[in-house]
Amino acid sequence: MGHLRGGMRCIKFLLFAFNFVFWLAGLAVVAFGLWLRFGGVLGDLTSEEKSPEYFYMGLYVLVGAGALMMTVGFFGCCGAVRESQCLLGAFFACLLVIFAAEVTAGVFAFIGKKAAVQEVQTIYKEAYDDYVMDVGKSNKTLIQFHTVLQCCGKESEIQVKPTCPEGIQMPKNCLDEIQNLINSNLQLVGIVGIGIAGITIFGMIFSMVLCCAIRNTRDML
Numbered sequence: 001m002g003h004l005r006g007g008m009r010c011i012k013f014l015l016f017a018f019n020f021v022f023w024l025a026g027l028a029v030v031a032f033g034l035w036l037r038f039g040g041v042l043g044d045l046t047s048e049e050k051s052p053e054y055f056y057m058g059l060y061v062l063v064g065a066g067a068l069m070m071t072v073g074f075f076g077c078c079g080a081v082r083e084s085q086c087l088l089g090a091f092f093a094c095l096l097v098i099f100a101a102e103v104t105a106g107v108f109a110f111i112g113k114k115a116a117v118q119e120v121q122t123i124y125k126e127a128y129d130d131y132v133m134d135v136g137k138s139n140k141t142l143i144q145f146h147t148v149l150q151c152c153g154k155e156s157e158i159q160v161k162p163t164c165p166e167g168i169q170m171p172k173n174c175l176d177e178i179q180n181l182i183n184s185n186l187q188l189v190g191i192v193g194i195g196i197a198g199i200t201i202f203g204m205i206f207s208m209v210l211c212c213a214i215r216n217t218r219d220m221l
Contacts, residue, residue, distance in 0.1 A: 022072070023070050025069060028066075033062040062192065065101040092208060098200050109189040117179045132160070146174065151172040
């Protein structure tokens with residue numbers, strides 16, 4: 001009986017520690033997702049009316065899962081301390097939802113690269129064509145792309161030279177720079193999503209083991 005109680009205390013402590021780390025991880029995921037959405041290079045590119053919604057879908061799933069992780073981490077700590085089978089069962093169910101969401105975000109990030117790249121490139125091409133058709137017209141979207149990515153034009157910068165950053169040496173192809181930017185960011189989203197999904201597996205194992213230990217202890221009393 002003493003050994004069982006000692007083992008359960010150990011599992012309870014591990015689950016409590018896991019939930020605290022899980023809460024911190026959720027906070028980090030939310031911050032990371034919001035930074036990708038509103039800060040950094042992508043945030044600068046999407047201040048106009050047009051934005052890459054396909055790319056943002058993966059970020060919304062990531063941020064939603066991160067917010068749920070913070071909530072679940074808090075209630076998971078309560079369930080571990082109170083030794084409540086009900087709370088631990090709800091904790092397990094929420095972890096399952098988070099696991100599914102993070103796997104979805106991770107798989108989306110790796111599989112949806114091509115569609116996300118094409119969407120942002122289309123926004124650039126439309127701005128490029130609008131400027132070429134009416135050279136005298138100001139085009140903030142085109143200027144924004146060129147300034148943020150430090151690129152100029154597609155195959156050649158000649159047609160859009162006035163919108164390019166001053167003093168730029170050997171202008172890069174903007175379509176290539178867009179592809180590199182989206183690929184690198186989606187790779188980060190995929191790694192974070194799959195990594196958090198892996199962590200949730202340990203949480204589900206801990207919660208089930210503690211539930212079984214609580215049930216066995218009560219049966220013996």
